[in-house]
Amino acid sequence: MGPGPSNPYPEVMLALGKPVVGHLDPEFLAVLDSTNDRLREVFATSHALTLPISGTGSAGMEAAFVNFVRPGDPVVVGVNGVFGERMCEVASRHGAEVIRVDAVWGQPIEADRLLSAHPSPSIIAVVHAETSTGVRNDIAALGAGKGDALLLVDMVTSLGGIEVEVDAWQVDVAYSGTQKCLGVPPGLSPLTVSDRARGRMVERPTSWYLDLNLLSRYVDGGSEGGRVYHHTAPVTMVAALHAGLGVLLDEGLEAVQARHASCGKFLQDGLEELGLELFAQAGHRLPQLTTVRVPDHLPGGMSEADCRRLLLSRYDIEIGSGAGPLAGQVWRIGCMGHTARRRNVMALLGALKEVLCS
Amino acid sequence: MGPGPSNPYPEVMLALGKPVVGHLDPEFLAVLDSTNDRLREVFATSHALTLPISGTGSAGMEAAFVNFVRPGDPVVVGVNGVFGERMCEVASRHGAEVIRVDAVWGQPIEADRLLSAHPSPSIIAVVHAETSTGVRNDIAALGAGKGDALLLVDMVTSLGGIEVEVDAWQVDVAYSGTQKCLGVPPGLSPLTVSDRARGRMVERPTSWYLDLNLLSRYVDGGSEGGRVYHHTAPVTMVAALHAGLGVLLDEGLEAVQARHASCGKFLQDGLEELGLELFAQAGHRLPQLTTVRVPDHLPGGMSEADCRRLLLSRYDIEIGSGAGPLAGQVWRIGCMGHTARRRNVMALLGALKEVLCS
Numbered sequence: 043m044g045p046g047p048s049n050p051y052p053e054v055m056l057a058l059g060k061p062v063v064g065h066l067d068p069e070f071l072a073v074l075d076s077t078n079d080r081l082r083e084v085f086a087t088s089h090a091l092t093l094p095i096s097g098t099g100s101a102g103m104e105a106a107f108v109n110f111v112r113p114g115d116p117v118v119v120g121v122n123g124v125f126g127e128r129m130c131e132v133a134s135r136h137g138a139e140v141i142r143v144d145a146v147w148g149q150p151i152e153a154d155r156l157l158s159a160h161p162s163p164s165i166i167a168v169v170h171a172e173t174s175t176g177v178r179n180d181i182a183a184l185g186a187g188k189g190d191a192l193l194l195v196d197m198v199t200s201l202g203g204i205e206v207e208v209d210a211w212q213v214d215v216a217y218s219g220t221q222k223c224l225g226v227p228p229g230l231s232p233l234t235v236s237d238r239a240r241g242r243m244v245e246r247p248t249s250w251y252l253d254l255n256l257l258s259r260y261v262d263g264g265s266e267g268g269r270v271y272h273h274t275a276p277v278t279m280v281a282a283l284h285a286g287l288g289v290l291l292d293e294g295l296e297a298v299q300a301r302h303a304s305c306g307k308f309l310q311d312g313l314e315e316l317g318l319e320l321f322a323q324a325g326h327r328l329p330q331l332t333t334v335r336v337p338d339h340l341p342g343g344m345s346e347a348d349c350r351r352l353l354l355s356r357y358d359i360e361i362g363s364g365a366g367p368l369a370g371q372v373w374r375i376g377c378m379g380h381t382a383r384r385r386n387v388m389a390l391l392g393a394l395k396e397v398l399c400s
Numbered sequence: 401m402g403p404g405p406s407n408p409y410p411e412v413m414l415a416l417g418k419p420v421v422g423h424l425d426p427e428f429l430a431v432l433d434s435t436n437d438r439l440r441e442v443f444a445t446s447h448a449l450t451l452p453i454s455g456t457g458s459a460g461m462e463a464a465f466v467n468f469v470r471p472g473d474p475v476v477v478g479v480n481g482v483f484g485e486r487m488c489e490v491a492s493r494h495g496a497e498v499i500r501v502d503a504v505w506g507q508p509i510e511a512d513r514l515l516s517a518h519p520s521p522s523i524i525a526v527v528h529a530e531t532s533t534g535v536r537n538d539i540a541a542l543g544a545g546k547g548d549a550l551l552l553v554d555m556v557t558s559l560g561g562i563e564v565e566v567d568a569w570q571v572d573v574a575y576s577g578t579q580k581c582l583g584v585p586p587g588l589s590p591l592t593v594s595d596r597a598r599g600r601m602v603e604r605p606t607s608w609y610l611d612l613n614l615l616s617r618y619v620d621g622g623s624e625g626g627r628v629y630h631h632t633a634p635v636t637m638v639a640a641l642h643a644g645l646g647v648l649l650d651e652g653l654e655a656v657q658a659r660h661a662s663c664g665k666f667l668q669d670g671l672e673e674l675g676l677e678l679f680a681q682a683g684h685r686l687p688q689l690t691t692v693r694v695p696d697h698l699p700g701g702m703s704e705a706d707c708r709r710l711l712l713s714r715y716d717i718e719i720g721s722g723a724g725p726l727a728g729q730v731w732r733i734g735c736m737g738h739t740a741r742r743r744n745v746m747a748l749l750g751a752l753k754e755v756l757c758s
Contacts, residue, residue: 044424229636246493248606251458271723
């Protein structure tokens with residue numbers, strides 16, 4: 043129940059055990075095509091260029107910037123947590139003129155501030171679900187007001203957990219991670235790119251590995267009459283992702299989101315009943331990632347790290363520490379994917395009660 | 401029996417099914433530390449900075465260049481196949497002045513030519529085992545003569561299959577892939593960096609994801625009194641790599657290499673007995689990756705692709721097509737990792753005989 047990886051779905055674990063076939067084997071290519079179809083459903087998009095990047099969510103972030111940023115481009119980045127900070131760093135390494143729009147950690151970023159930060163940004167970038175603070179930033183208003191800019195959104199912790207509407211929100215570039223609400227081990231980063239953004243891709247980005255021009259020739263061979271080998275696709279992880287997306291779509295996206303919402307509320311109510319204070323601003327709290335303030339006084343002179351160690355050693359439950367400047371101040375509790383079950387929340391609340399009230 | 405992925409060891413498949421724990425869980429960190437120790441054994445090195453990069457072999461190649469190339473640096477690259485070409489492309493994207501040393505595909509590159517290509521290169525880069533041609537380039541003489549340059553070697557297809565001596569050969573930067581002779585699914589790239597090279601790392605490379613300064617703070621937390629989170633490590637794939645390296649070390653590196661050598665010879669002798677012509681120059685043939693010329697006349701007017709499809713559909717055996725300019729001219733047959741068994745070679749030779757002599 044940390045901030046990810048979550049527990050994978052049983053169907054995902056079975057998929058990991060499938061025989062390894064070649065990355066150009068027709069059997070694998072069918073799985074890859076179907077994975078990309080399923081990703082389109084989960085992202086709620088018809089973007090042709092939708093694929094798993096062969097790296098974790100941070101590789102997705104890098105792919106999102108390296109393929110669209112040219113030196114000197116003005117890029118507006120919303121920062122209200124670690125992953126907004128990371129976006130600034132990644133954009134800047136690729137030569138962007140970064141215009142930061144900061145908000146207090148724990149609070150959402152107002153869309154108007156992002157939209158008015160620069161007269162003609164090439165990109166407006168924001169994190170949908172900030173894993174470091176448990177806050178949701180709203181996206182729809184950004185899409186409506188983006189003008190000529192590309193809208194680039196980090197959906198690492200949101201995809202599969204809360205409502206995601208890439209097309210309706212007019213998101214141009216979005217990436218996610220497998221190890222959060224998709225219930226798949228870490229290792230891949232689902233990415234989707236609008237046709238509009240595709241027309242503005244950097245022709246020869248510094249990264250060969252993440253070059254979407256080259257990757258699209260492998261995943262989307264149809265248009266050029268054949269797949270062109272790029273790198274050896276991580277076939278086992280793709281099979282796992284395929285299975286995880288299958289679980290989500292079988293249960294139904296709305297049902298999955300309702301499960302996340304109900305587990306999150308159950309957890310957040312339970313924490314408040316224990317006398318703990320939630321960190322994220324009400325109305326923008328993520329159900330899948332809850333931040334809670336560490337109490338000032340812990341029993342027996344325990345540190346917050348002692349508490350987490352005790353939860354892990356005695357109860358087999360992992361929760362996360364605060365990230366960045368929130369280290370020592372908050373705990374982060376994930377309730378994502380297969381972990382988002384009422385029984386898990388009950389077990390944690392029971393364990394926390396024993397640890398904090400002993 | 402394509403050019404990779406190979407069949408994973410059974411122990412590796414079991415490891416994929418282990419529970420997913422957090423990337424900062426002490427249990428996982430112990431597995432990661434042990435994985436890096438095992439990598440040092442297999443690379444035959446004492447390099448402190450030895451770790452699996454969270455991407456496939458091509459991500460390892462990118463990490464090897466992006467962390468050591470500064471704009472305008474003269475970088476000598478040996479090219480006698482697709483992966484030497486790829487090195488030129490990756491080095492050039494990171495601003496290197498690339499000095500190519502070409503050799504005929506199918507023949508090795510002479511060390512003297514690489515050593516005399518530039519008076520003071522910052523890097524000399526070469527592929528140890530060219531997966532596209534089945535040729536071994538010798539490394540030891542390069543280490544002895546490299547002078548002030550860093551020696552950067554692609555060991556994607558060599559590691560675990562033929563002799564690899566990173567320290568004895570004075571290799572500064574080497575990377576590999578999991579899906580070849582290590583018998584693990586694709587998805588990680590083992591990388592090792594000498595202390596000498598570590599002193600010349602680019603301070604803030606364009607890639608954040610592959611930044612070895614940051615990665616070393618996570619994998620090698622000891623020196624600074626704690627691990628610093630970078631990205632969510634792909635815990636499942638690391639467990640699989642750990643298991644695969646365990647199989648190699650239990651069998652013994654010499655025994656594993658002898659198994660690859662004997663299977664390769666058995667295969668190559670068998671192909672010649674079928675009247676086929678081997679492509680790679682004798683004396684520099686890789687046992688783990690055999691290239692053989694496609695016969696001029698195939699029965700029943702079959703194309704070479706028809707032959708491969710028949711092998712796959714009727715016999716469940718994958719072999720690879722020729723890569724790059726060798727497409728249509730050669731087949732590539734892998735005999736790597738768990739696939740390197742006499743029974744597999746027999747099955748392929750029997751199937752090929754039926755297909756070619758029917």
